[in-house]
Amino acid sequence: MKVINECTGPLTPIGERLLQANISSASQYTASWNGVSKYQVKGPWHDQHVVDMGQMTCSYRKWELTSMPCKHAIATINEMADNSKKVGELYTYVHKVYWLETWKSMYSFTFNPIKGSSM
Template identity: 35%
Template sequence: MSEMRSLSESAEGWLRDKDPRTWSRAHFSTKCKSDLLLNNNNECFNKIILEARDKPILTMLEIIRRKVMTRLVSMREAAEKYPGPLCPRIQKKLFEIVSQSNNIWPVYAGNEKYEVDCGLGNKHVVDLLNSSCSCRKWDLSGIPCKHAVSCMQLLAVSPETYVNTCYTVTTQLNIYSHLINPVKGPIQWEHVRDMEPILPPIIRKPPGRPKQTRRKEVGEERKSGPKLSKIGQQANCTKCGKPGHNTRT
């Protein structure tokens, strides 16, 4: 915060009013074992249901139901083909962490606690019993950091056994073991009696082409960059090329 204040006092003041548990890794909760800081899950779901968003309510729900049904099957079949005990991306990330732990020297302190020397006065405390490290990477993500891996190599144990169970193939199979039962078509649906028919709402078609993309929130960054203002710019007519008017005027 002191370094930020030296660069911009207004930015430092704006950030100080925010709850540090929402933006500072030092204050993140360790209950949820994840290192995701983005909202990609919602973005991916919005992209998947893009074709269903402008449909009537029953059609929209049927499209989403079928997409989720096939998604569960594909993820379950993919998890059954995983070769090791961990998911492939987690296994690849763990291999990179193991290669980074070669130049670290742990010292055993007793009760499964280690003092890990990283050089130049940089030391961390690793507690294998509680799956914790003072760098907090292991606590936040559930994947052993390089300091913890160096202690595991000293004990000649596999780092895969210390990875949180949420990343194991067994957990993935349990997650996708449930299924969405198939549904008969609307022609075979049972008709509801003793009920007045629900008429569709009056549709008001606004002018122009209907929008397909999601409405951006205030201050949300666009992929194509910020929208530039046209104030002060001089437009030329596309027919004659002269300034001061356009093709319509």
């Protein structure tokens, strides 16, 4: 509980580290609007992926697998913000499993001791 009580911010320490790493990588990518809610994201190694903000998916698949916006999604969110679209806070795109609030609620319960393994 000591670690939980010392934490600040909306995300757990691990969630914050993962998000910051993706933010750092996203600065190397450029997103271009490709119609309705889709963006084509190009990277420094001539790699490119499609981000669908309506479905909250990326062809890279990391966003779907980790529930954390990947570098392509973050580049897209940055592009949307630059074009005056309402995107909200970045952490709102992160699954609730990485939220500090969820972490605190999971460890708020206590277990009463029992007399032995037969109990």
